[in-house]
Amino acid sequence: MTVQRITSGAPWENKVGYRRAVRSGNFVAVAGTVAVDADGKPFAPGDVGAQTARALEIIVAALREAGASVEDVVRTRVYTLDMSPETQAAVGAAHLAVFKDCPPASTMLAVRAFAHPDFLVEIEADAAICG
Secondary structure, three states: OOEEEEOOOOHHHHHHOOOOEEEEOOEEEEEEEOOEOOOOOEOOOOOHHHHHHHHHHHHHHHHHHOOOOHHHEEEEEEEEOOOOHHHHHHHHHHHHHHHOOOOOEEEEEEOOOOOOOOOOEEEEEEEEOOO
């Protein structure tokens, strides 16, 4: 079985030893993804909804490169810094905007910290390509 490794070009991929996504057969795993801009800097500091939407854009691009689509996503894991109603609503709205026609199984959890203090959310996704 061929394994395809998709890089985002982020400097920490080689520094830490991972790839944005890995496809093995019809399964695609997308690593924890935070919201960064084209220069690799935190995107929209302070706005968890915008960060969620940006992280999902990055995930969708990795899925496409792996030959998958949003419709193939079977699970997401969303990590936030808090579970306030405002955070849940903002994250949920951005998630729904992407997955409204094909909702995956999903989990939202609060964690203590991310790799940079401006990151408010990190998302993982798994896809199973049909056909």
